Amino acid sequence: MQTYTDAIVCGIPETIPRSASTGASIDIGKAREQHRVYVETLRKLGMDVWELEPDDNHPDCTFVEDIAIICGDTALLCRPGQQNRENEVKVVKSILFREFSHIELLDLKDDRAKLDGGDVVFTGREIFVGMNKRTNEAGAQQVAKAFPDYPCLAIPLESPLHLKDYISMAGPKSIVVGDSAIARKVLQKIENEATYRYEIISVPDDLANCLYANGTLIHKAGHPNAAKTLADKLRCPKITLDFSELAKLDGHMTSCCLLVGKSHFRRPAPSHSNGHDILPVHAR
Numbered sequence: 001m002q003t004y005t006d007a008i009v010c011g012i013p014e015t016i017p018r019s020a021s022t023g024a025s026i027d028i029g030k031a032r033e034q035h036r037v038y039v040e041t042l043r044k045l046g047m048d049v050w051e052l053e054p055d056d057n058h059p060d061c062t063f064v065e066d067i068a069i070i071c072g073d074t075a076l077l078c079r080p081g082q083q084n085r086e087n088e089v090k091v092v093k094s095i096l097f098r099e100f101s102h103i104e105l106l107d108l109k110d111d112r113a114k115l116d117g118g119d120v121v122f123t124g125r126e127i128f129v130g131m132n133k134r135t136n137e138a139g140a141q142q143v144a145k146a147f148p149d150y151p152c153l154a155i156p157l158e159s160p161l162h163l164k165d166y167i168s169m170a171g172p173k174s175i176v177v178g179d180s181a182i183a184r185k186v187l188q189k190i191e192n193e194a195t196y197r198y199e200i201i202s203v204p205d206d207l208a209n210c211l212y213a214n215g216t217l218i219h220k221a222g223h224p225n226a227a228k229t230l231a232d233k234l235r236c237p238k239i240t241l242d243f244s245e246l247a248k249l250d251g252h253m254t255s256c257c258l259l260v261g262k263s264h265f266r267r268p269a270p271s272h273s274n275g276h277d278i279l280p281v282h283a284r
Contacts, residue, residue: 001124001172002072004213006050006260007042008095010061011035013054020248031245035062038256041239045214047259050095058088062246063255065164066116067092069143070260071127076106076146081114081134092258100260106146108139115139118162118255124172126151126195130163130186151195155186164254168210170217170234173198178205201233209252212236218253 012035018026043049055061060082067088069076075096077089096103108115119130120143127150129140137154144152155163159182166183167190170176175198177187183205190198203226210230211218216237219230222244230238243253 001169001212002261004045004047004259004261006100007039007047008050008052008064008092008258008260009035009039009042009256010052010064011054012062013056013059015056015059016062017059017249020250022248024248026245026248028245034242034245035256038241038243041218041241042213042257045216047214050099052091052095055087055091058085060085061088063118063251064088064092064258065255066118068096068258069115069117069120069122069146070103070258071122071147071150072261073102074104074106074147076115076143077108078115078117079108079113079139080116081132081136082116096260103260108142109145110138110142112136113138113142115142116162117258118164119157121163121167121169122150123169123175123196123198126153128152128163128167128190128194129154130157130166131155132157132162133160134162153190153193153195155189157186158182161250164209164252165250166205166208168208168254169212170201170210170230171199171212171236174201174234175199176201176203176208176210176230178203178208180205183208199233201229203229206247209254211253211257213259220247220253 012032039049066080067078077093114136116134119135121128129143131154140154166178166186168176177183177200179202207223207226218239221240221242
């Protein structure tokens, strides 16, 4: 799989929802500390981290994964199914355009298309797109057109959650899959219709979203039995992070970053005209 040299992240705004749909309260101070450790982990994996200042007008801005899909040298700008995230797309498009000249930027060409990055899993050889209330068929078709070199499989979801809530990559040929009924249907679709075969690792849904980057697997803490399964099945280095606060808002390991490969020389990042400061934090 691709080696990543850069990551784009966004801080946690004051307006982030203080309570989850389950009624659990969010400790914003603890969430920010967990996010800080997450960012530091990306840096330790050899990436330059570009931090977008949080925007209180956009409570979900921390979850930058939904804003773009980056495969190789192409980035498809999304149209998240949740309303009022258009400015987040503009901010991410701006930094990609200005600082990553090797990346071709593509906009959605179909006005009917809805597309969340969290519904798109790139295996390195093909693409899976979950279809639900956030990502529709027109959105899935736009993904297929944007990345014609890769087979694209649309997977209907009987859930408002993202596809990456149920599956994620754990290595070049390994997929982590949750154990819920919905996750099993997703797996059946992949096993029946995917172009390639993968090693399947079954874990509880709460641990199904992992971040595999630069040869290391990052996963959530608090699941010792599932962590042992990952340790037994995968030989790559593993990092366990406490993500308990953002997880209450369905935030996961992949949700809070956009990863970019083949980094070129860039000048120090200036401020956005819309009030967002982009702060380059270089790897040490």
